[in-house]
Amino acid sequence: MAHVLEQLSGRWSGYWLLRPDEFPEALELVFFDGKVLGFGKDLDGDFQMLGDYDDQNGVYITKLYTSPARGDVIPKRLLIGGWDGRRMSGGWFDARTTRTCGGFHLWPGRGPEPKYLTPDEKFTWESILQPREQP
Numbered sequence: 001m002a003h004v005l006e007q008l009s010g011r012w013s014g015y016w017l018l019r020p021d022e023f024p025e026a027l028e029l030v031f032f033d034g035k036v037l038g039f040g041k042d043l044d045g046d047f048q049m050l051g052d053y054d055d056q057n058g059v060y061i062t063k064l065y066t067s068p069a070r071g072d073v074i075p076k077r078l079l080i081g082g083w084d085g086r087r088m089s090g091g092w093f094d095a096r097t098t099r100t101c102g103g104f105h106l107w108p109g110r111g112p113e114p115k116y117l118t119p120d121e122k123f124t125w126e127s128i129l130q131p132r133e134q135p
Contacts, residue, residue, distance in 0.1 A: 005031040005053055005083060013113075014106035016042070016092055027106065036061060045069040049079075057083040059090065079104055086114035 012027040027040030031053065038049045045068040051061030061079040068075065074094045081090015087107040094100035107114055 003031065003034075003053065003055070004085075005036070006033075008108040010108070011110055012038075012040075012106050012108055013110050014087075014104065017103040017105075019102065025106075026110070029106075043069065044073040051079070053083065059083055059088050062095070063092070074100060 009030045009032070010028065012029050013024070014027065015022040015024045017023075023043045025040050025042035027038055027049070029036055029038035029049065034052055034054065036049065036051045036053055036059070040047055040049065045065050047063050047065045049061050049063050051059065053059045059079070059081050063077040063079060065073055065075050074096075076095035078093045078095055079090060080093070081088055081104065087105055089103065089105045092102055092104050105113060
């Protein structure tokens, strides 16, 4: 059975966070057979994306800037997060060091970010750093 993300290939919107600021981005993403690939543009320049998604809604993407807007742009970022049925969100990390990092939110279409159902549902950086309980 195909993953729901495969039905959402096309235009996506979003932003990445570097405390305290949000930086919008526009993307074109294709999802197929556990793989995601695409391209986009944000304040830091043009980029390509390549990664994976799994049956547990985990998302693992490499974002590589192909035309950086400035010389100090982090050329490669790793995005680790999940799909919650309305958006992908999680954390991004500089591929060279874990000292530079932040959050990200991506959703299908060009409209505003989908609403959260509960206040606890919104991603926080602390949520990704807390140890998970063992079953």
